[in-house]
Amino acid sequence: MGDIKKNSEEAAADFETAIAECGFGLFNILMMCCAAPCLMAMVFSASAMSYVMPTAECDLQLTPFDKGLLNAVTYGGMIMGAIPWGFIADTMGRRPVLIWGGWIDGIFVLCAALCQDSTQLMVFKFLDGLIICGPFAVVVSYLAEFHGKKHRPYVMLFVGLCVSAGATCVPILAYLLLPVHILFSVGKMNFHTWQIFLLVTALPILLSGFLHIFLPESPKFLMAQGQYNKALESLQRIYAVNKRKTRDSYSVKHLTDATPDRSNAPDRPPQQRFTQAKLKFLEGVGQLRPMFSKPYLCISLQVYCLHFCQIMCVSSVRLWLPQIFATMHTFELQGINDTSMCNVLDHNSQVRSMDSESMRQECDLHMDPGIYKDNIIVAAVGVFGFLMIFPLMRIPLVANHILKVFLFVCVFLAGGLYFAKSALVTMIIASVYVTMMGVCATIIIGMSVVMFPTLMRTMVLMLIMTFGRLGSVAGNILLPVFMQISCHAPFLWLMALMSIAFIFSVFLKVDVQQPLA
Known part of the structure; x- marks a missing residue:
C-alpha cells in the first residue's frame, strides 16, 4: 500500500x-x-x-x-x-x-x-x-x-x-x-x-x-x-x-493546484x-484600492501621463508618414522644387479643392511604387534597432537611464522634421524617431512590471495600454487641426508633448533590478 x-x-x-x-x-x-x-x-x-x-x-x-x-x-x-x-x-x-x-x-x-x-x-x-x-x-x-x-x-x-x-x-x-x-x-x-x-x-x-x-x-x-x-x-x-x-x-x-478539482462535476x-x-472581477477591482493611495497613486499617474504623451506623439508621426512620403514623392515627379514640410502639409490641406483632372493625376502619382520604399526602410530600421538596443538593457546604467535619454533626443527629432527638405532627410529623421519611441514604449511597460505589485500589475498594464490608445486617437484627430492652423503648429505641439513626456521620465525613479513585489 x-x-x-x-x-x-x-x-x-x-x-x-x-x-x-x-x-x-x-x-x-x-x-x-x-x-x-x-x-x-x-x-x-x-x-x-x-x-x-x-x-x-x-x-x-x-x-x-x-x-x-x-x-x-x-x-x-x-x-x-x-x-x-x-x-x-x-x-x-x-x-x-x-x-x-x-x-x-x-x-x-x-x-x-x-x-x-x-x-x-x-x-x-x-x-x-x-x-x-x-x-x-x-x-x-x-x-x-x-x-x-x-x-x-x-x-x-x-x-x-x-x-x-x-x-x-x-x-x-x-x-x-x-x-x-x-x-x-x-x-x-x-x-x-x-x-x-x-x-x-x-x-x-x-x-x-x-x-x-x-x-x-x-x-x-x-x-x-x-x-x-x-x-x-x-x-x-x-x-x-x-x-x-x-x-x-x-x-x-x-x-x-490551489483550485478545487471539478472534473467530475456537471458543467x-x-x-x-x-x-x-x-464576482471574481469585482474582487479583483477591490484589490486595486492601493493604486489610489500612496505611494502608487503618484507613480501610476506619472506612468499614464508619460505613456499618453509619448504614444500621442509617435502615432501622430508614424501613421501620417505614408501620406507625407507620398506627397513628397509626388512633388519630385512633378518637378516641384519646394519639398519642405510646410509645402507638404499645405498641399495635404488643399487636396480636396483640386479639380477632377488634377485629382486623377494626383492619384496616378500616389500609386507609384517608389512612395512605399521609404516606409519599408523606416519599418526595417525599427526591427534592426530593437535587435541592437535590447541586449544593452542588461546593463543597469543603460536600463535605468535610456528612457529619459531617448525622450530628450526625441524632443529635437520631432522639431527636426520641420526642417526636412526632402524625402531622404525625412526618412532618416523619422526612422530614428520611430525606433527610439518604440523602444521607450516597451521600456515603460517593462518598468511598470517592476514598479507595481502582483495584484495590481495586470490592471495597471491594461490601463497603460488604454491611455496609449487614447493618445493615438487624440493625436490623429488633433494633428489635422494643427495642420490647418499653421505650418509651425504641428511641430511645436509635438515638441511640447515630447518635453512633457521627458519631464515625467526625469521624476520617475525606477530600479529595474529590484525584485518583483
Missing part, C-alpha cells in the same frame, strides 16, 4: 512541472505558426489605413480631418473592447476567443474593403479595432500558458518580433499591391486597388481563426476552472506530439459561469 501511495504522489504534478515534462518541440513550433498571423493582424488593423489614404482620398474625397479620424477609429474600437474581451476570455476560455474573434474580425475587415464612402469605412474600422484587441491580447496569454518558465521569456520575444515583422510587412504589401491599377464594378459598387489591399489584410486574422481550431484549450486555463481531466488531456496531446510517444507514456497522471450553465466571473 505504501508503494502505491508513493507512486501516485510521484505521478502528480503542478502546472510548471507538468508543462516542463512536455518539453519543447513540434507542437510549440506549430502553435507559434498559428499565433503569428494573429499577432501580425493587429499591426495590419492599426496601420493599414495610413497606407490606403494616399490613394483612397481621391475616391472618397477625404479631408485632413477625415484622414485623422480614419487613423484614430481603430484605436477607439480597441479602447472600447479591452475590458469586455478580458472578461470573455477569463470566462469562456482562450480558444473560443481566438477562433470566433478571428473570424468575426476578418468579416469586418472584408466589409471595410467593400465600403463605398468614408462613413461606412469608419464604422467598419471601428468594429475592426473593437474585435481585434480580443484575439491579440488572448494569443499572448495563450502562448505563455503553453510554455514553462524556461521557454516563456523567449516566447514573449517571439511576440515582439512578430509585431515588428507585421510593421514591416504592411509597407511591403502596399509596395506590391497599391501601385497596380485595379478598377471594376459589381452592380452599383465600384472597387479600386486600395479595397483589394484591405481585402488581403483580412487574410491573416481569418487564417488565425481557422488554424486555432486544431489546437487545444489552454491547460492552465482549464486548471484554473477546475477541469483537471481536460487539462491533463491537453498536456498529454502536447507531450505526444513533442516526444513522438503515446499519450499513455506521459509520466504525469494527476495535476495539483455549469453559461449564466452561472458569467455570475461567478463577475
Whole structure:
C-alpha cells in the first residue's frame, strides 16, 4: 500500500512541472505558426489605413480631418473592447476567443474593403479595432500558458518580433499591391486597388481563426476552472506530439493546484459561469484600492501621463508618414522644387479643392511604387534597432537611464522634421524617431512590471495600454487641426508633448533590478 501511495504522489504534478515534462518541440513550433498571423493582424488593423489614404482620398474625397479620424477609429474600437474581451476570455476560455474573434474580425475587415464612402469605412474600422484587441491580447496569454518558465521569456520575444515583422510587412504589401491599377464594378459598387489591399489584410486574422481550431484549450486555463481531466488531456496531446510517444507514456497522471478539482462535476450553465466571473472581477477591482493611495497613486499617474504623451506623439508621426512620403514623392515627379514640410502639409490641406483632372493625376502619382520604399526602410530600421538596443538593457546604467535619454533626443527629432527638405532627410529623421519611441514604449511597460505589485500589475498594464490608445486617437484627430492652423503648429505641439513626456521620465525613479513585489 505504501508503494502505491508513493507512486501516485510521484505521478502528480503542478502546472510548471507538468508543462516542463512536455518539453519543447513540434507542437510549440506549430502553435507559434498559428499565433503569428494573429499577432501580425493587429499591426495590419492599426496601420493599414495610413497606407490606403494616399490613394483612397481621391475616391472618397477625404479631408485632413477625415484622414485623422480614419487613423484614430481603430484605436477607439480597441479602447472600447479591452475590458469586455478580458472578461470573455477569463470566462469562456482562450480558444473560443481566438477562433470566433478571428473570424468575426476578418468579416469586418472584408466589409471595410467593400465600403463605398468614408462613413461606412469608419464604422467598419471601428468594429475592426473593437474585435481585434480580443484575439491579440488572448494569443499572448495563450502562448505563455503553453510554455514553462524556461521557454516563456523567449516566447514573449517571439511576440515582439512578430509585431515588428507585421510593421514591416504592411509597407511591403502596399509596395506590391497599391501601385497596380485595379478598377471594376459589381452592380452599383465600384472597387479600386486600395479595397483589394484591405481585402488581403483580412487574410491573416481569418487564417488565425481557422488554424486555432486544431489546437487545444489552454491547460492552465482549464486548471484554473477546475477541469483537471481536460487539462491533463491537453498536456498529454502536447507531450505526444513533442516526444513522438503515446499519450499513455506521459509520466504525469494527476495535476495539483490551489483550485478545487471539478472534473467530475456537471458543467455549469453559461449564466452561472458569467455570475461567478463577475464576482471574481469585482474582487479583483477591490484589490486595486492601493493604486489610489500612496505611494502608487503618484507613480501610476506619472506612468499614464508619460505613456499618453509619448504614444500621442509617435502615432501622430508614424501613421501620417505614408501620406507625407507620398506627397513628397509626388512633388519630385512633378518637378516641384519646394519639398519642405510646410509645402507638404499645405498641399495635404488643399487636396480636396483640386479639380477632377488634377485629382486623377494626383492619384496616378500616389500609386507609384517608389512612395512605399521609404516606409519599408523606416519599418526595417525599427526591427534592426530593437535587435541592437535590447541586449544593452542588461546593463543597469543603460536600463535605468535610456528612457529619459531617448525622450530628450526625441524632443529635437520631432522639431527636426520641420526642417526636412526632402524625402531622404525625412526618412532618416523619422526612422530614428520611430525606433527610439518604440523602444521607450516597451521600456515603460517593462518598468511598470517592476514598479507595481502582483495584484495590481495586470490592471495597471491594461490601463497603460488604454491611455496609449487614447493618445493615438487624440493625436490623429488633433494633428489635422494643427495642420490647418499653421505650418509651425504641428511641430511645436509635438515638441511640447515630447518635453512633457521627458519631464515625467526625469521624476520617475525606477530600479529595474529590484525584485518583483
